[in-house]
Amino acid sequence: MSDATGSSGEPNRADAAAPPPRSLLFRLRFVIPVLVFAALAIIFAFQLGRQDDEHSRDLPSALLDRPMPDFALQALPGWSVGLTDEDIRAAGISMVNVFASWCGPCRVEHPIWVEYAKQPDAVPVFGLNYKDAPENATDWLKKLGDPYKQIGADQDGRAGIEWGVYGVPETFVIDKEGRIVLKHVGVMTREDLDKKILPLIAKLKG
Amino acid sequence: MSAELGHYALILALVMAVVQTTLPMVGAARRDALWMGLATPAVIGQFVFVSMAFACLMHAYVVSDFSVMNVAANSHSDKPLLYKFTAVWGNHEGSMVLWVWILAVYGLAVAAFGGNLPPTLKARVLAIQGFIGAGFLLFSLGTSDPFIRLDPAPINGNDLNPLLQDPGLAFHPPLLYFGYVGMSMPFAFAIAALIEGRVDPAWARWVRPWTLLAWCTLTAGIVLGSWWAYYELGWGGFWFWDPVENASFMPWLMGTALLHSALVAEKRDALKSWTVLLAILAFSLSLLGTFLVRSGVLTSVHSFASDPARGAYILGFLVFVIGGSLALYAWRAPALKATGTFKPISREGALLLNNLLLVVGCATVFVGTLYPIVLDAIDGSKVSVGPPFFDKTFVPLMAPALLLTAMAPFMAWKRADLGGVLQRIWLAALALAGAIALIYATHGGPIGPAIGIGITAWLFVGAIVEFADRLRLFRVPLAESMKRLAGLPRSAIGTTLAHAGVAVLAAGCIAGSAWRTETIGVMKPGDQATLGDYTVTMATIGEEPGPNYSAVVAEMRLMKDGELIDVMYPSKRFYPVQGQQTTEAAIRTSFMSDFYISLGDPDEASGGHGVRLYHNPLVPWIWIGAVVMVLGGLLSLSDRRLRVGAPARARARRAERPAEAGAGSKAS
Numbered sequence: 001m002s003d004a005t006g007s008s009g010e011p012n013r014a015d016a017a018a019p020p021p022r023s024l025l026f027r028l029r030f031v032i033p034v035l036v037f038a039a040l041a042i043i044f045a046f047q048l049g050r051q052d053d054e055h056s057r058d059l060p061s062a063l064l065d066r067p068m069p070d071f072a073l074q075a076l077p078g079w080s081v082g083l084t085d086e087d088i089r090a091a092g093i094s095m096v097n098v099f100a101s102w103c104g105p106c107r108v109e110h111p112i113w114v115e116y117a118k119q120p121d122a123v124p125v126f127g128l129n130y131k132d133a134p135e136n137a138t139d140w141l142k143k144l145g146d147p148y149k150q151i152g153a154d155q156d157g158r159a160g161i162e163w164g165v166y167g168v169p170e171t172f173v174i175d176k177e178g179r180i181v182l183k184h185v186g187v188m189t190r191e192d193l194d195k196k197i198l199p200l201i202a203k204l205k206g
Numbered sequence: 207m208s209a210e211l212g213h214y215a216l217i218l219a220l221v222m223a224v225v226q227t228t229l230p231m232v233g234a235a236r237r238d239a240l241w242m243g244l245a246t247p248a249v250i251g252q253f254v255f256v257s258m259a260f261a262c263l264m265h266a267y268v269v270s271d272f273s274v275m276n277v278a279a280n281s282h283s284d285k286p287l288l289y290k291f292t293a294v295w296g297n298h299e300g301s302m303v304l305w306v307w308i309l310a311v312y313g314l315a316v317a318a319f320g321g322n323l324p325p326t327l328k329a330r331v332l333a334i335q336g337f338i339g340a341g342f343l344l345f346s347l348g349t350s351d352p353f354i355r356l357d358p359a360p361i362n363g364n365d366l367n368p369l370l371q372d373p374g375l376a377f378h379p380p381l382l383y384f385g386y387v388g389m390s391m392p393f394a395f396a397i398a399a400l401i402e403g404r405v406d407p408a409w410a411r412w413v414r415p416w417t418l419l420a421w422c423t424l425t426a427g428i429v430l431g432s433w434w435a436y437y438e439l440g441w442g443g444f445w446f447w448d449p450v451e452n453a454s455f456m457p458w459l460m461g462t463a464l465l466h467s468a469l470v471a472e473k474r475d476a477l478k479s480w481t482v483l484l485a486i487l488a489f490s491l492s493l494l495g496t497f498l499v500r501s502g503v504l505t506s507v508h509s510f511a512s513d514p515a516r517g518a519y520i521l522g523f524l525v526f527v528i529g530g531s532l533a534l535y536a537w538r539a540p541a542l543k544a545t546g547t548f549k550p551i552s553r554e555g556a557l558l559l560n561n562l563l564l565v566v567g568c569a570t571v572f573v574g575t576l577y578p579i580v581l582d583a584i585d586g587s588k589v590s591v592g593p594p595f596f597d598k599t600f601v602p603l604m605a606p607a608l609l610l611t612a613m614a615p616f617m618a619w620k621r622a623d624l625g626g627v628l629q630r631i632w633l634a635a636l637a638l639a640g641a642i643a644l645i646y647a648t649h650g651g652p653i654g655p656a657i658g659i660g661i662t663a664w665l666f667v668g669a670i671v672e673f674a675d676r677l678r679l680f681r682v683p684l685a686e687s688m689k690r691l692a693g694l695p696r697s698a699i700g701t702t703l704a705h706a707g708v709a710v711l712a713a714g715c716i717a718g719s720a721w722r723t724e725t726i727g728v729m730k731p732g733d734q735a736t737l738g739d740y741t742v743t744m745a746t747i748g749e750e751p752g753p754n755y756s757a758v759v760a761e762m763r764l765m766k767d768g769e770l771i772d773v774m775y776p777s778k779r780f781y782p783v784q785g786q787q788t789t790e791a792a793i794r795t796s797f798m799s800d801f802y803i804s805l806g807d808p809d810e811a812s813g814g815h816g817v818r819l820y821h822n823p824l825v826p827w828i829w830i831g832a833v834v835m836v837l838g839g840l841l842s843l844s845d846r847r848l849r850v851g852a853p854a855r856a857r858a859r860r861a862e863r864p865a866e867a868g869a870g871s872k873a874s
Contacts (some may be wrong), residue, residue, distance in 0.1 A: 030539045033483060034532035037490075040526045040576075102446070102592045111786075131592060139726050142816055143440070143806045 003145045029060045068161035073152025083152025089178040092195035094124040099168040101140035109188045117147035209274045212262025213353040219255035220343040226336030230329035233574035242329035249317040252312040273359035273773035274354045282365035284754040292376035293366045299352035306342045308387040330398035349516045365783035374434035381427030386492040388420025393489035394483045421461045422839035430833035437625035440789030440804035442820035447593045452575045453495035459568035463561045476546035479539040542705040549621040556614035563607040570599040612668025634668035655720035666709035673702040696845040701836030711831025730814040737819045741765040751804040755779040776805040799823045
């Protein structure tokens with residue numbers, strides 16, 4: 001575009017010889033790409049720096065060590081019960097896993113939950129199905145297994161906002177009093193579960 | 207022994223790359239023929255040493271040398287030989303070696319076929335390629351050495367992720383890398399041109415075939431990945447807007463734009479700084495694709511390496527390469543002057559508008575992929591962007607782009623008559639209206655997909671009509687048309703094929719997303735399930751052993767109108783070494799639709815198995831369209847004018863210019 005408009009009156013010369021008078025504004029347009037990139041690079045660097053931090057994936061949650069928000073979610077079609085904060089409070093020490101069928105990483109961590117739920121000493125894991133089409137979610141669970149004690153369908157993401165969900169997957173650890181004690185963002189790896197989550201749960205159990 | 211040899215070869219390759227990037231660059235500045243000439247032997251040396259390293263790594267895999275950590279982590283002695291080969295690039299370290307090797311191949315191509323390039327341009331192009339090579343070799347040796355030994359060596363390996371043990375995915379990364387790395391060619395030419403302060407039609411002629419080659423391989427690589435996701439993930443879908451898919455799609459969109467703006471730069475000597483910018487951005491996005499996949503900034507199914515040290519290195523490298531080249535652009539591009547002027551309604555104008563649509567489309571994908579990270583970094587607010595975002599932003603942008611794609615070839619350079627164009631394209635307009643009406647009448651429902659199919663019909667018919675116009679088909683005797691066909695440049699046929707292929711592919715994507723039907727249930731032998739007109743009966747289900755997995759295979763009888771039309775064998779594999787399962791969907795494909803069966807988990811309560819049935823209309827068109835697009839690209843690439851014309855032209859530019867430019871614009 002710049003060529004077409006900027007040089008319409010220029011003499012026919014291919015090589016850059018005598019630079020014609022160009023306005024500052026004309027030159028400025030060519031600087032935009034590098035400025036945009038610089039802004040992006042700073043953000044990336046910032047993000048990378050946070051990853052170096054060991055606890056980077058436990059993003060500070062405004063809700064940390066505070067009671068979980070009040071909410072009530074409907075059941076997925078075919079499931080008999082939905083999910084409310086009362087259900088979680090009644091269960092004592094537990095976990096809440098935010099998932100969606102459209103989310104690739106959720107699929108990666110899912111076998112870990114299915115396996116965990118089979119452990120005899122496992123605490124209840126509640127599912128918060130985030131911004132998902134209910135039929136996709138039920139297909140997904142039928143196919144990959146359902147490790148959740150109860151699932152709430154958060155179709156419009158309202159409960160997600162209450163919980164401060166940053167993205168899916170995300171996992172919260174809840175203590176006896178119904179307070180959020182840990183928020184884990186991103187895929188739950190076996191290592192995360194064994195080295196971080198389970199010791200914390202053991203400690204909560206006392 | 208081979209591991210040490212490979213490691214040493216990589217170090218030598220790095221030395222060669224450093225020579226390749228420094229001496230010719232200085233030589234070009236000082237017009238020193240000897241120093242510039244050093245580029246060629248350095249390129250050959252780099253190619254030889256990287257090939258040697260690659261061969262050593264491959265050897266370690268083929269003989270299952272588990273004393274090499276990389277082999278132990280990603281291979282297993284029971285694995286079929288094909289996957290021992292492909293496991294070489296099925297992991298982070300090996301894929302970096304493949305990256306550098308492909309770069310060396312491209313470098314070799316410049317050295318071999320660039321005999322007629324102006325010597326300073328050739329030296330600078332090779333120097334820039336050398337710099338990228340050096341950067342990646344340093345990365346490989348410093349943070350991702352594939353040749354680290356294990357002591358003691360394990361008895362057997364960890365096996366390759368079973369999802370990657372598949373013919374589709376085996377060749378997806380190399381093709382994708384040929385595309386990614388191929389974008390380094392226009393990039394190197396763009397940077398060299400900025401240093402020289404000159405972009406002329408000969409330059410564009412050089413850039414175009416390399417961009418086209420990269421575009422063809424990238425197209426093939428992306429579609430192969432999509433095809434793999436389709437039959438292997440067992441969800442019946444072909445595109446998930448996953449960050450890694452997006453990472454390969456962005457350079458494709460940019461590359462498509464570049465291909466067309468380079469055409470304008472070549473034929474009309476316009477859009478020069480724009481072409482240079484697109485070349486820089488296309489390669490930057492290729493690098494970013496590598497960054498996104500490798501650094502752990504984003505997590506996804508595909509990311510097999512998450513390591514902050516690697517991320518920090520790549521970020522530094524990206525900042526230097528992309529930031530540096532954009533800074534160079536800001537400094538030098540204002541001096542690039544175009545001689546070709548044009549009216550808004552002209553072929554240049556149409557190509558430019560489509561360029562903008564592609565770039566904005568690419569920007570929406572970029573935003574949708576990176577927005578969550580960026581917003582969180584700024585103020586910690588938490589957002590999630592799923593496929594709904596892309597459906598609402600990217601898809602509407604592509605509709606006018608496809609409309610324009612059909613029109614641009616009808617338009618004259620410099621100044622076109624819109625009324626005349628519409629007059630010639632009336633048949634396509636008829637197809638547009640007809641398709642919308644027909645689909646709305648038969649399917650009803652939301653009008654969006656019907657309009658989408660209408661637009662693809664417009665593009666397809668438009669491409670065919672334009673081609674028929676060239677042959678003056680039905681207006682002159684058939685023999686005369688045939689004679690015209692023989693005389694047509696291959697690039698013109700390639701354009702028609704590529705545009706028609708886009709139409710077919712887009713129709714497949716639209717129909718496959720809009721009118722997919724599915725049935726999910728639990729089945730035991732003897733059970734029946736229905737989907738539309740089809741009935742599926744599970745005949746048997748049983749276990750079958752494989753080389754490094756055990757499979758559960760079902761025999762499913764597909765009936766339509768009471769007649770048996772196919773027996774299908776969907777299966778589920780369990781890979782004990784990695785403890786993972788994969789789904790092998792059974793797909794019965796016809797030209798118009800796929801019938802798709804995937805086997806789920808056993809249902810303990812009923813003793814049956816989960817089964818998912820899909821009917822995916824027009825999905826085969828996606829693969830057909832992609833093949834046609836790539837064929838069109840390759841046909842263009844084989845055009846004599848691209849192969850021979852460029853060097854001949856560069857040599858005798860001044861003498862030939864007026865005559866050839868005239869002929870060129872008439873022919874295409």
